[in-house]
Amino acid sequence: MPRPKFSDDLRAQKREQILDAAMAVFEKEGGEEALSFRRLATELGLSYSAPYRYFVDKQELVNALRARAFRWIEAEMRGAIVGLSEPEKQLESLAAAYIRSGMAHPHRYALMFFALDQLEVARRSIELKAAKRDALDVCTQVIAAGQARGNFPLDIDPLTASHLFWIGAHGLVSLQVAGQFVMGCDVKMLVPTLIHALRTGLEHADTSAKVPSKEKRHG
Amino acid sequence: MPRPKFSDDLRAQKREQILDAAMAVFEKEGGEEALSFRRLATELGLSYSAPYRYFVDKQELVNALRARAFRWIEAEMRGAIVGLSEPEKQLESLAAAYIRSGMAHPHRYALMFFALDQLEVARRSIELKAAKRDALDVCTQVIAAGQARGNFPLDIDPLTASHLFWIGAHGLVSLQVAGQFVMGCDVKMLVPTLIHALRTGLEHADTSAKVPSKEKRHG
DNA sequence: ATCATTAACATAACAGCGTCAACAAAAGTC
DNA sequence: GACTTTTGTTGACGCTGTTATGTTAATGAT
Known part of the structure; x- marks a missing residue:
């Protein structure tokens, strides 16, 4: 050979x-x-x-790039919580870092999420899946630690709660990056208000379903 | 002639x-x-x-399609608030309808937002801009009416508040549509929890900035 | 040192795409 | 019927991702 x-x-x-x-x-x-x-x-x-x-593919290259972007934003979040001991402060700083980083690098952020036609292929990349989970874990661990210390309620599991923060941060960043905000909206006020709302929502977590269910939910 | x-x-x-x-x-x-x-x-x-x-363009056709999708989700939201008189109920039903509709039609929803390369062109379509604003107005008006009746606090303007709901709903739907949720997350719990968090956040709206500002914000 | 094998790279080619120019036909006005 | 404008077809250009084929260089075995 x-x-x-x-x-x-x-x-x-x-x-x-x-x-x-x-x-x-x-x-x-x-x-x-x-x-x-x-x-x-x-x-x-x-x-x-x-x-x-x-x-082997263009998709494989793009997925590798995507995984890199997730590793990058994970590092940004990790950097934002060093030196902070209060879980609440960590959570706020982490969310703020995510939002700030995404806004500062719109192309990189868009790479992470915006790709209608490549989703099927993206789903099959285990490298990407690992990078994603590791990034989210930064938030999950902060919440779990906060629960252990009694700062956060126990009736929501940390993974679900961190998804809640991800939803808020991703919604804000992706709408902003895509230039979707309607004229006249006070964007500067949006970030602190959103973070406050999410933390408030987490602390008063009401896990009993309150949403009307006309249809079966899709999951 | x-x-x-x-x-x-x-x-x-x-x-x-x-x-x-x-x-x-x-x-x-x-x-x-x-x-x-x-x-x-x-x-x-x-x-x-x-x-x-x-x-004239492929972009123009796609933008027209996009505007249609916004008109559609606007109709879904309007349909969700007929017969409800309490602003809180309206807000919850509206957010739930948005989320449900987006999830039920992933391709249509993706069309509304996922398009990295066409954003510049999309920004120039006034037809699309009007459709977007009209859709968001459903939420804005509910909040404004709720403020007038004393159900919601007055220290946040309705447009900004409706953006907050949009952020949450869009974040949830787009992550779900893109298949981004990490395995092990309880998606069924996510919807009511998010809606509750947003409403709680709105009602306890804290408009004083609490976010660390290491960098100047982009907006 | 020579030869065979295999990796890395270049080139050609294919099908598909968005787009535009040139041309045929039809449909309206005068 | 002549003229002009609109609608539609066809051909072509340059781009894309991808594969097949050929070329070059480096290595292992002999």
């Missing part, structure tokens, strides 16, 4: 290198022409078909 | 007809190949370039 040596390491290294370039291109021209496989290759000084040696 | 007559009416009529077919195709195969202009034309029995007589 000729030519095995360190090829696995070299391959992974080159993969990272391609991903670096891809992320750079994506952040610069971000989404306008949405990262062409061919352009990316030529930008790297390679032929247009070269990246196929490292990624 | 030969041939002016009712051509304007006929044009609009044909436009609607094309949009009908486009919406049908989009809902059926939804996004997988994301609505090809050529396919749509041939599906209509026309040549691949025919729709260019009625839409």
